[in-house]
Amino acid sequence: MRYFTVRFLQMLFAVWAVATLVFLFLQLTGDPMELLAPEDMTEAQVEELRKAYGLDKPIHVQYLIYMKNLLRGDLGVSWTSGEPALALLAQRFPATLKLVLVALGIAIFFGLPAGVWAAVRADSLVDRALRFLSVVGISAPTFWIGIMLILIFSVTLGWLPSAGAHSWKHYILPGVTLSFYRIALFLRMIRSTMLDVLSQDYVRTARAKGLPERVVVYKHALRNALIPFVTLVGLQFGHLMAGAVVTEWIFAWPGMNRLALNALFTEDRPVILAFVVLTAVIFAAVNFVVDVLYGLIDPRVRYA
Amino acid sequence: MRRLLVALLSLLALGYAEKTFVVAYQGGAVTLDPHMRNETTTLAWQHHIFETPFFYNPEGKVVPVLAEKIEQIDENTWKLYLKKGVKFHDGTEMTAEDVAFSILRAATHKKSQMKGYVGKVSDAKALDRYTVLIKTKVPDPLLPAHLDHAAVIPKAYLEKVGEEGFNKHPIGTGPYKFVSWLNGDHLNLEAFEDYWGKKPDFKKVKLVNIPNGATRVAALLSGEVDIAEKVLPQDFARVERSGVATVKQTPGVRVIYIALDYWREYGSEGLPEGAKNPFLDPRARKAIYMAIDADAIVKKIMGGAATVAQQFLAPIHEGYNPEIKRFPYDPKAARKLLEDLGYGDTDGDGWLELPTKDGGRVPFKLRIDAPNDRYLNDAQIAQALANMLRKIGIQAEVNAVPKKVFFPNMTKGHFTMYMAGWGSMDSINTALSLFHSKDESGLYGRFNRMRYKNPEVDRLIEEAAKTFDKAKREELLRKAMYIAMVEDVAYIPLHYENVIAGVRKGVRFTPRPDEYLHAFEAEKE
Secondary structure, three states, X not given: OHHHHHHHHHHHHHHHHHHHHHHHXXXXXXXXXXXXOOOOOOHHHHHHHHHHOOOOOOHHHHHHHHHHHHHOOOOOXXXXXXXXXXXXXXXXXXXXXXXXXXXXXXXXXXXXXXXXXXXXXXXXXXHXXXXXXXXXXXXXXXXHXXXXXXXXXXXXXXXXXXXXOOOOHHHXXXXXXXXXXXXHHHHHHHHHHHHHHHOOHHHHHHHHOOOOHHHHHHHHHHHHHHHHHHHHHHHXXXXXXXXXXXXXXXXXXXXXXXXXXXXXXXXXXXXXXHHHHHHHHHHHHHHHHHHHHHHHHOOOOOOO | OHHHHHHHHHXXXXXXXXXXXXXXXXXXXXOOOOOOOOOHHHHHHHOOOOOOOEEEOOOOOEEEOOEEEEEXXXXXXXXXXXXXXXXXXXXXXOOHHHHXXXXXXXXXXXXXXXXXXXOOEEEEEEEEOOEEEEEEOOOOOOHHHHHHHOOOOOHHHHHHHHHHHHHHOOOOOOOEEEEEEEOOOEEEEEEOOOOOOOOOOOOEEEEEEOOOHHHHHHHHHXXXXXXXXXXXXXXXXXXXXXXXXXXXXXXXXXXXXEEEOOOOOEOOOOOOOOEEOHHHOHHHHHHHHHOOOHHHHHHHHOOOOEEEOOOOOOOOOOOOXXXXXXXXXXXXXXXXXXXXXXXXXXXXXXXXXXXXXXXXXXXXXXXXXXXOOOOOOHHHHHHHHHHHHHHOOOEEEEEEEOHHHHHHHHHHOOOOEEEXXXXXXXXXXXXXXXXXXXXXXXXXXXXXXXXXXXXXXXXXXXXXXXOOOHHHHHXXXXXXXXXXXXXXXXXXXXXXXXXXXXXXXXXXXXXXXXXXXXXXHOEEO
């Protein structure tokens, strides 16, 4: 119980620190009215608008108001749309979540078995081929992959849609685009930990006992190799939730990353801040879940 | 059996007729409250739902929409007569109460972004069911045109559901009614059966935001969308070759121009330290003008997606002066002009020189400032400008930066030579903002960053801004523009950006010069 309390307080601190830092950094980007007010307003009209958004007050007062509202769970109102920033993010959260789960699903489905396979057949032709492909997967830029997939599958072949999220078909291209890097990452990670584990004593013991190779590999070795893997998947989940910007942009995905990018372009600070706070919460939550999963996979991990 | 087949077939036909017409934009509307955000895409989406008393037609003329006509009572009083029998989407009739309320809301709501247009309105009230009396604080000869930003909304409905409720389900008088939307992403619309005007050809319409240009074109070619705005020049050939769509272009009202420092003799930031600023003299400005090959920029960099500008205002603008033509492209004459002004090469290295305060000479180095993410191919254009200036002996270099950095610096006047764009349908606004000298009150010369100043031009513009007679106003503007553009070389125009749309075969559509893309202006072929 104490563990949970400590973790919770840590999380609160992290969110506060992130919100404060971003709030301060945003002040450095200059006068928000520059982009917020339309060009054709007179200076007096711009000042009226500034007042309406509470931007005429000194920075420290703005900060205190912001923190007071944040404590109550109020993340402010978007300057450009006039709607609550959290509501704007919330209505786009499911689209991002689903896309990320699809991408991670694809990545695990291909990356995990390929990694095991490569480890079991270390230094074979298959292993070398997989390792080469994984270098390609890690170094190919998302932007390029996305555009190529669109050109091949939407324009030339006409099989899959390129923009929006209206049916299951719409998930394929952005999901695959996002998974490229992760397949390669997972493959390399599983391969190296499996190689490590396979050379350990207890695996030798298991083999000596005469257990079938399948059981040795999948039950004994893989289970141990999974611990760092779960951490990696968790981190990638957090990364993607807040980092699928390019993919969402290319595929006109109605997700929250695109919303945040737009907010950045239009200087819509309440939305930028809300996005950052939400991201911090997601990261903290994922870390927590990963910790719990450790305990399930590895009975030795216990929290006193 | 046969009856079933017929029923099935007619159902299929119905399904075919009901196919959703999809239009892809580079951005998306961020609010459906028509007075809160003055930005092209947001307004373009809203125009499907809401209408205004007056609006610009595609030829740039102000025409009545919800208004029948307008009458001027005195300098500050207008009588607006409304069309009868116009219905809101909830079936109630639009009355003078609604219109007066909407104009006042646009003029006075604390978060309204329409004050640049209707901010001069002090009062609007209904005289009877179809007449509105409008009062202004100061005379505004262009009030009818300015009412193009006063979208009419139903007063009773807004008061009943509140602003939040209105945003969730907006109601107007437009050709389409709201069905559903995701803020900034897409908007589903359905034709309004009781629309007072010409009914649109497409029953169901979906407006979508596809930010990436290559994806927009891909969606057009694969049949996901019927019209895609802002097709990039590098994709023109691919669209035309595809056989399923074509590219339509209209010269727009956004002019890309160059401004030069008119006010500092020394200390201009884009010149070498201590060097004299040559651009206080109109002949030096003219030399830069003549060194620039605008045709080459349009052909080679813009891929034909622009139209060479003869002057600052576009032909559809009020006050366009057909007598103003470009100075001819002549790099030799341009160099000669600068040499005659005393900036010639004295050390024999081929580069022009600038005198310094202490009597020395330094090479004529010049920084060209430009944004790199605001206008079509902006950074490449700036680079081409530098190359052209180098040909006449100026060591020009480009400083192209994101608009977030560029515009604040432009406001502060940190430049010697900058390239930017200006797009407004309203010539008086353009003249007041860029050609009138800057004053402290902020009313004049708000965007005259390089402080161009000519008292005669100021007088002509001020006169025009309060002239109610259209012909006289145009004459004054034409005179002011002639002095500013020909005698003073106040700005160097480059080109008007074309408004571009990729249109699927079977759809008839021509883009509007003001960049608003409306699905109700598309027709079945």
